[in-house]
Amino acid sequence: MTLLRMHVGGALRAARLSQSRSLRDVAKSARVSLGYLSEVERGQKEASSELLNAICDALGLTLSSLMSDVALSIHASQMPALTVARDAA
Amino acid sequence: MTLLRMHVGGALRAARLSQSRSLRDVAKSARVSLGYLSEVERGQKEASSELLNAICDALGLTLSSLMSDVALSIHASQMPALTVARDAA
Numbered sequence: 001m002t003l004l005r006m007h008v009g010g011a012l013r014a015a016r017l018s019q020s021r022s023l024r025d026v027a028k029s030a031r032v033s034l035g036y037l038s039e040v041e042r043g044q045k046e047a048s049s050e051l052l053n054a055i056c057d058a059l060g061l062t063l064s065s066l067m068s069d070v071a072l073s074i075h076a077s078q079m080p081a082l083t084v085a086r087d088a089a
Numbered sequence: 090m091t092l093l094r095m096h097v098g099g100a101l102r103a104a105r106l107s108q109s110r111s112l113r114d115v116a117k118s119a120r121v122s123l124g125y126l127s128e129v130e131r132g133q134k135e136a137s138s139e140l141l142n143a144i145c146d147a148l149g150l151t152l153s154s155l156m157s158d159v160a161l162s163i164h165a166s167q168m169p170a171l172t173v174a175r176d177a178a
Contacts, residue, residue, distance in 0.1 A: 001139075001142060002142070002152050002153075003138035003139065003142070004138040004141055004142075004152060004156070005138045006138070046135060046137055046138060048135055049092035049093040049094045049095070049135060050090075050092065052093055053090060053091070053092070053093075062167055063091050063093060063163050063167070064091075064160065064163045064164040064167045067093070067156065067159055067160040067163050068160045068164070070156055070160070071153065071156040071157045071159070071160045074152050074153045074156055075153040075157070078151055078152070078153045
């Protein structure tokens, strides 16, 4: 099953890693606990809208750009046939 | 402040109204309470990822298409200058 929180977490993690930043650094900037951010990134916890904004701010992302990444990620995950066809081409 | 749950709720509500369906009908299909769905639509409650999927199923939407709508909605809300410029043109 495709779960929104898995894709949100994956997009946040990808953004953080692209900036070569630690969980500790981003959690501190966002004023959330390291454990909370880690659980959100792994899709184990639903981020509240307010804390999602704080994490986006800490990463220098707009919510708009994060959710565009999330929409694309979900779209890709819901199109397995296309992926198979592309891989086979 | 732009809150994800406001845009998710708005997109769910728009989808339901475009199908001329009642809160009661969609809540029953999704097996959530009417009060819960109403609060989610008004952006007063964060929908869990699992219940968001159930609501999407009840509306015949993929999570992908819902989140594309949400991303566009957030993008539009974060571009006030563009809206003003367009209105003035």
